[in-house]
Amino acid sequence: MSARMFELMNIFVEVAEQGSFTRAADRLQLHRPAVTKALQQLEDELGTKLLHRTTRKTSLTSEGELFFQRAKVLLHEVDDVLDSFSPTRPPRGRLRVDTPLSLAHAVLIPALSRFQEIYPEIELELTSSDHRVDMVAEGIDCVIRLGELQDSTLISRRLGDARLVTCASPAYLEKYGTPSTPDELAGHKAIMFFSGHSRAVMDWRFVQDDTPVIVRPARTMLVDNSDILLSCGLSGLGMLQGIHAVLAPHLRAGALVEVLADYTTVTKPISVLYPDRRYLAPKVRVFIDWLSELFTEQSAQLTGLLPIKKH
Numbered sequence: 001m002s003a004r005m006f007e008l009m010n011i012f013v014e015v016a017e018q019g020s021f022t023r024a025a026d027r028l029q030l031h032r033p034a035v036t037k038a039l040q041q042l043e044d045e046l047g048t049k050l051l052h053r054t055t056r057k058t059s060l061t062s063e064g065e066l067f068f069q070r071a072k073v074l075l076h077e078v079d080d081v082l083d084s085f086s087p088t089r090p091p092r093g094r095l096r097v098d099t100p101l102s103l104a105h106a107v108l109i110p111a112l113s114r115f116q117e118i119y120p121e122i123e124l125e126l127t128s129s130d131h132r133v134d135m136v137a138e139g140i141d142c143v144i145r146l147g148e149l150q151d152s153t154l155i156s157r158r159l160g161d162a163r164l165v166t167c168a169s170p171a172y173l174e175k176y177g178t179p180s181t182p183d184e185l186a187g188h189k190a191i192m193f194f195s196g197h198s199r200a201v202m203d204w205r206f207v208q209d210d211t212p213v214i215v216r217p218a219r220t221m222l223v224d225n226s227d228i229l230l231s232c233g234l235s236g237l238g239m240l241q242g243i244h245a246v247l248a249p250h251l252r253a254g255a256l257v258e259v260l261a262d263y264t265t266v267t268k269p270i271s272v273l274y275p276d277r278r279y280l281a282p283k284v285r286v287f288i289d290w291l292s293e294l295f296t297e298q299s300a301q302l303t304g305l306l307p308i309k310k311h
Contacts, residue, residue: 006078008042009071011035012050016068019058072139079281091282092121098135099144102226103270104128106246108144111294115287122283130226132195135275141284142274144291146243147202154273157288159295161267165244166204167256171236178259179239182206182215189238190217194224204241205266212266241265245298270295 014024015035025032043050050064060068079093099108104126112124127133133140135154149156172189179185185204193202201222204215220238223229230247233240234255250256272288274280 005045006075008038008045010075011038012042013068013072013075015039015051015058016060016064021058069137073136076139090121091119091286093281093283094123094125095283095287096125096127096138096140097142097144097287098127098129098133098140100130100146100226101128102130102243102246103144103146105227106243107294107298115290118290119283119286122287130193130224135273141281142272142288144270144272146268146270148269149271149273154275156271156273157292159270159272159292160298161269162243162245163267164241164265165247165251165258166239166241166260166265167233167247167251167258168239169234169236169255170257172238173257173259175236178257180260182208182213182260182263185215185217185239188217189220191221191223191229191232191238191240192217192219193226193229194222206260207264207266243268 011024011028011030014028015021018024018027021032021035021039025035028035039051046067048063048067049061050067052059052061108126112126116122116124127140133143135141135143144159146162166185176188179188182204190204194200195202201219204217205212206215207213217239221232223232226242226246229240229242230250232238233242234250239259247256251258272291274284274288
């Protein structure tokens with residue numbers, strides 16, 4: 001493949017991601033006519049139309065969507081290879097990270113300015129969701145995940161464990177009462193989290209007599225977004241169970257009240273995952289190392305994050 005084709009592919013991917021010729025030209029530091037000409041050359045070379053263009057909107061054709069996904073992964077791999085064999089050059093390039101909304105709010109975003117100061121040449125692209133993503137197809141470098149891991153095709157690194165807390169708004173407790181044992185949750189309303197991918201509802205788990213026990217409240221709402229879960233709890237729609245580090249500000253402010261504090265909840269592991277690559281790009285490696293240090297530091301400062309147990 002010629003160097004010119006790589007250049008054309010890079011311009012196309014930027015246009016597709018920006019949804020605009022003008023914004024893509026600005027990011028690539030090119031004149032807009034040069035970007036337009038490059039896209040015409042690429043379509044001529046491939047013999048297919050990649051973009052629908054109007055005066056107000058740019059969108060991908062079905063062929064363009066397929067080419068975009070493949071080209072993005074290919075360009076990403078090329079960048080990683082070049083970076084891996086340039087040991088004297090500081091980590092650089094676009095780093096794509098996906099993290100759950102709750103951890104993004106409570107842990108990652110407040111600390112990201114420190115990472116940017118250490119690695120100013122790394123451009124971070126952060127997506128936050130509570131859904132499973134296809135790392136290879138979407139060109140994501142690494143993902144942070146809560147809970148037990150299912151995908152064995154990825155490499156994982158344990159960051160720590162999250163302590164869970166069961167709570168409700170003062171208004172809810174005043175109206176429906178406060179449970180004194182996990183068994184009494186069966187008579188309460190609850191907001192339950194479910195996986196958008198598998199549709200599985202996340203059970204509430206407590207430890208009784210050193211044995212994990214699954215408790216299923218009489219749920220009235222199911223949500224697949226941790227921000228919505230919190231909003232529903234604050235609005236008094238039911239009890240919720242979530243990460244202590246995330247809910248701590250609301251507990252301190254009195255907007256939520258912890259219940260069943262005498263009963264231990266089962267913790268959730270926190271891990272970072274990345275594709276099984278023989279040569280890990282420096283930008284990914286330094287981020288994962290920084291992330292590990294961050295969670296170790298946070299575990300000492302926040303009671304809601306527990307350090308990894310050493311054996």
